[in-house]
Amino acid sequence: MTLQYPILFPYGQIGFNENIPVINTDGEPRKRGYITKREYFAHQIQTRLAEGMVIVRSKRLFHQYIVDAFTCIEQERLRWFRLNQKKIRAELYNNIQDAVMKGDTDAKTIGKRVILPSSYTGSPRYMAEKYHDAMAICRWHGNPDLFITITTNPKWEELSDHLKLYGTDDPNDRPDLESRVFKMKLDELMSDFNKGIFFPRPKAVVYTIEFQKRGLPHAHILLWLEGDFRNPTAADIDNIISAELPDKEKDPEAFGLVEQHMMHGPCGKDRLSSPCMDNGVCTKKFPRSYVPHTQVNESGYILYKRRQTGQFVSKGNIKLDNQFVVPHNLQILKKYKAHVNVEWCNKSSAIKYLFKYITKGVDRATFKVQKTPEQ
Structure with missing residues (x-):
């Protein structure tokens, strides 16, 4: 890192090595005597007002540094799995046994396969395991009741107050802080759900965290509520979900929050260049039709x-x-001051789609390299 980023390390500071000892402040012994790459980089990007902050104040270069640090961490994890296939008992997986049963015992013909276990986040087995767990929960508890999406608000007070400490006001300069504050908010939201503050207590919860194209993390949550909500009435849904602007005179705070966080568009005929538009139609199906009272259509939505x-x-x-x-x-x-979309999905026939949506894994890009013909 010192050679790759001379601007961040002008004095050629020594970077990570595998022999940095762990010093316990509580005096209790630890099984591992040396710190890992993740611990090293996590310590390095912390804000310390009494020390130099060259790294955390380098804006876009800090973004690139975080990506390279993450790549180093992932490479180290993958290297461990590659060198410790016997410890994770990779030979017990079916595809290896099937190759032996077929007689393909020559390594030259079948290649050397490296198995990623389900404990490795993002691996195919990890995603399959999470999907199967979600389907097992659905089989036991029935269809989920609520589908909730919460997105990071870059203007959260916790972020703004921290950034003001060292003289910057752009939260995009610190994507690590955005992620940390979002995780804290998400943990608090899940705690509120378990306490039954906003809805009845949930019987089960499934959620996943993703990142938008502009880098902001957001979470998709499925809730199974206690009680019988298989046939909810319009009053049950209206007590939980609102799709209208509050009265500006009676509740100006709620009106301002809905205006800031929960309005889609403008799109449609008023703005054909909106990102949600495709062939002149909004992909999110806005503007919606006026509905005098909550109801369920023929498709169950x-x-x-x-x-x-x-x-x-x-x-x-x-x-x-x-x-x-x-x-x-x-x-x-009102509590979280962010974009929090709440949808009732008990009547939906797309339950399998919902589970695939929250466990689909990371985004992928496919590209092709070809030689252009000489002119």
Whole structure:
């Protein structure tokens, strides 16, 4: 790293090595006597106001440094699995046994296969195991009741206060802080669910964390609620989910939060260049139709109450009303001040799609390299 980033390490500081000892402040012995790469880099990117902060204040170069550090950590983990196939008993996997049963015992014909166990995050077996666990929960508890998506808010007070300590105001400069604060918020949200603060206590919870294209983490959550919600009434859904703008006079705080976090668009005819548009149609199916009261359509999907109340917000010179409101829960919105989409999915026939969606794994890109013909 010192040779790769001379700007960050102008004095040629010594980087990571495998012989850095672990010093326990509590005096208790540890099984492992030396620190790992993950621990080293995690210690290195912490904010210390009493020390130099060249690394954490290097903006885009800091982004590149984090990517290289993560690559080093993953390479170390993969190297361990490659060199310790016997410890994880890789020969017991079916594909290896099948090759032997077929008589393909010549390594030259079948190659050397390296097995990634389910304990390695992101591996095919990891994703398959999580998917099977989710389907087993669904088989035991039935269809999930709520599908919730929470996205990081770069303007959270915790982020802003920390960045002001050393004179910067752009949260994108510290993607590590965004991820840490988001994880803290997510843990608090899951704790609130388990306490039954916003909804009835859940019988089971499944969630996964992903990253948007601009780098902000967000989580998809499935909840199974205690009680019988297989045939919810319109009142049951309205008590949990709202798809309308609050009254600006009665609750200005809620109106401002919905305006800031839960409005989709503008898109459609008002802005054909919106990223959600495809062939002149919004891929998120906005604007939605007005619905006088909550109901379930023939396909089993919920049509949330969207009345013509006269409430609207202005995005530039475009007015957006209840047709552009993303379904949400006002209590969650007031506490977490972020984009939190709450959907009722008990009647949905796409349960398998939901499970595949939250356990689909990391995004992949396919490319092809070919030689262009000489002119």
